Amino acid sequence: MAELSRRRVFLAIAGTLAILAALELAQSKRGPDPGSLRVTRTLMGTLWKVEVMHGGRVEAANHAMTGVWAELERIDRLMSEWKPDSPVSAINAAAGTWVDHVPGELRALLERGTAYSEKSSGAFDVTWKGMGGLWHFDDRFRIPSAADVQRAIGNVDYRALQIDGNRVRLTGPGMAIGLGGIAKGYAIDRAAAVLTRAGFTNYLVDGGGDIYVSGMRGDNPWRLGLQDPRGERGSLIGAIPLSGKALVTSGDYERFRIVDGVRFHHIIDPRTGWPATRSRSVSVVAGTAEQADALATAIFVLGPEQGLALAKAESVDVLIIDAQGKRHLTAGFAAIFETL
Ligand code: ADP
Ligand code: MG
Numbered sequence: 001m002a003e004l005s006r007r008r009v010f011l012a013i014a015g016t017l018a019i020l021a022a023l024e025l026a027q028s029k030r031g032p033d034p035g036s037l038r039v040t041r042t043l044m045g046t047l048w049k050v051e052v053m054h055g056g057r058v059e060a061a062n063h064a065m066t067g068v069w070a071e072l073e074r075i076d077r078l079m080s081e082w083k084p085d086s087p088v089s090a091i092n093a094a095a096g097t098w099v100d101h102v103p104g105e106l107r108a109l110l111e112r113g114t115a116y117s118e119k120s121s122g123a124f125d126v127t128w129k130g131m132g133g134l135w136h137f138d139d140r141f142r143i144p145s146a147a148d149v150q151r152a153i154g155n156v157d158y159r160a161l162q163i164d165g166n167r168v169r170l171t172g173p174g175m176a177i178g179l180g181g182i183a184k185g186y187a188i189d190r191a192a193a194v195l196t197r198a199g200f201t202n203y204l205v206d207g208g209g210d211i212y213v214s215g216m217r218g219d220n221p222w223r224l225g226l227q228d229p230r231g232e233r234g235s236l237i238g239a240i241p242l243s244g245k246a247l248v249t250s251g252d253y254e255r256f257r258i259v260d261g262v263r264f265h266h267i268i269d270p271r272t273g274w275p276a277t278r279s280r281s282v283s284v285v286a287g288t289a290e291q292a293d294a295l296a297t298a299i300f301v302l303g304p305e306q307g308l309a310l311a312k313a314e315s316v317d318v319l320i321i322d323a324q325g326k327r328h329l330t331a332g333f334a335a336i337f338e339t340l
Pocket of ligand 1 (some may be wrong): 123124125126128178179180181182210248249250251254266267268269270296297300
């Protein structure tokens with residue numbers, strides 16, 4: 001671990017306070033870093049960390065950081081399915097009827113979401129939330145009956161999400177959208193844009209382990225660690241150097257329950273209504289965090305064979321750890337992957 005710390009590995013793992021402790025430990029081991037401003041905050045139900053190499057522009061970095069949090073809060077108000085007054089909640093509450101004056105930014109994201117559904121034969125589907133009442137991974141967790149799943153799956157179909165001018169409609173009254181598989185990636189990209197606009201070129205934006213990195217960290221490229229999906233939190237299977245790209249991981253170990261040896265987790269196969277079974281974790285490297293986020297979820301559902309095909313078609317790099325623990329990598333991922 002000391003070696004890792006010297007090599008400045010960031011843990012690309014989900015955000016909890018325990019993980020924050022792990023990160024802080026790594027930070028203190030490698031010593032203070034005079035040239036960077038680093039702030040963590042909990043937002044959108046996850047831990048965010050932003051690090052900006054300020055090059056002496058401390059005031060400007062602080063100001064940009066304030067802009068980052070404001071932007072993340074704005075996106076949360078726009079895209080949260082949990083905030084009752086968000087435009088997403090308005091669409092869900094009105095399911096079956098049209099909603100007028102849906103903000104263009106949200107409509108654009110929904111359109112891009114639909115494009116990912118088409119590319120992934122429905123493996124990625126923001127209308128997964130039509131099942132939402134059946135799957136909770138908190139103290140409301142229970143295993144639904146096969147009949148309940150069968151019924152609820154009738155509420156899941158991206159083709160029944162209609163966009164017409166500034167209006168949006170879910171055709172079925174029981175339908176709902178949930179942007180958990182794509183909105184965080186979008187938010188990471190928007191946060192990065194705030195920093196770029198403020199004139200910073202070297203920074204990291206980490207939303208719960210989904211990361212975009214720009215430029216360098218001092219004299220070194222950013223190095224991101226990859227969580228072992230069956231290891232302790234913080235135990236890594238490898239690391240990659242990255243710049244000007246996003247690394248997003250979807251895993252079955254982030255929110256789950258194990259009942260009688262069967263793992264139930266938060267990535268739902270929209271075609272069966274049950275948690276997807278073909279992967280343990282999928283890490284995607286792409287030009288934007290949004291693309292990496294949506295494709296990580298899609299590829300997780302598709303599994304290694306179709307997942308690799310989708311990654312190649314979309315020109316992104318991926319590491320898939322399948323249900324048996326076997327690794328499948330694109331050539332580009334293999335070229336940068338370092339086993340530890
Ligand atoms: P995380 O949110 O843990 O980073 P993902 O990006 O894989 O992981 O997103 C999982 C979330 O996406 C779920 O919590 C849920 O909100 C939503 N979701 C679940 N299944 C799907 C699916 N098949 N397509 C799109 N979104 C999904
Ligand atoms: Mg995702």
